[in-house]
Amino acid sequence: MKRFVDDGITLNRFSRQPILVECPFCLKNATVYTEKIDDVDFEQPFFSCQNCCKSFDQKAKQENNLGYFSGVYLDIEETCRCKRGKFQFHQYYAKKSFVPQFIELNCNFCPISKRIYPNQFDIRKQFNRGFNTDPYFGYCLTLCVSTRNGLVFAYNQEHINCLKDYISANLRQRTYLNTNKTYFNRLPAWIKSARNRKEILKAILRLEQMASTIQPLTNK
Structure with missing residues (x-):
């Protein structure tokens, strides 16, 4: 029996690694990532597309309406x-x-x-895509698969791996008390249902195949 222990992680954990998104300008694969800047106490988010060579931070995006504002x-x-x-x-x-x-x-x-x-x-x-967008710029995620119940998405390979471990587990346990903001607690019931396990794992396999193809193109 495969066991998964949830230590209370949030979706924010997966944003520490580069997030794979669709460039709103050329519709090719791009990356949203965070980087430490001199004289700033926190990491600053950036967008970068190697295909159309666009690169900017959140301030530039807001000042110049860079994104889905005309989409x-x-x-x-x-x-x-x-x-x-x-x-x-x-x-x-x-x-x-x-x-x-x-x-x-x-x-x-x-x-x-x-x-x-x-x-x-x-x-x-539409100005943003809602829950299946990156948390910094609101651009649509590349790793997104449609199923008969809804969308299964991931920020990056780390996100895929964690979701796969959770879905494939026969026994799920948690080590925390507050469940309001945790990633797995906020997942839709149809994703967590054992009845849909095979379908969700097939969707995750497709995400893995997509990530293995585009990962080399989106490294910063």
Whole structure:
């Protein structure tokens, strides 16, 4: 029996390592990281994209509106003809012109695939992506996988490893009393459910494959 002991970690723990995000300008892989600056008592967050060579801190982002302020969010939710699955797609685009004419999607339950035309769905302005964004700039995470219940996301490889250990454990224990702000306590019930363990582990495997591919491109 595999055991996992939760020592009360928070989501902030995973932000100490570089966070893999999608560049809002070129839509390629980028990094958000923290760095100690002279004469400053705390680490300062920075954004860096090796593809389009953009790099800036939080102050520059706020002063120049660098990010998703002119972007759009495409939200697709369509029931498959099998009646048990859905075609799902959730994505930011830095400009409306970046939205493709069509998207090939697979049903999350059966093998059926379908060509979806985004202009038939809701394309709206969105300033941030909510919970699956980095905590400093609000840019969307690269490591994000859609399941039939919702999104599974991670900041980086350390985050993936910790989530995998938790999900795969048959016995989960904790060593703290206050559960209000801990990472695992705040996870959705469907992620923590043993009934969904196989599906979540498959999603985590996809995250691992994504991270192994993009990690060398996003090191600062």
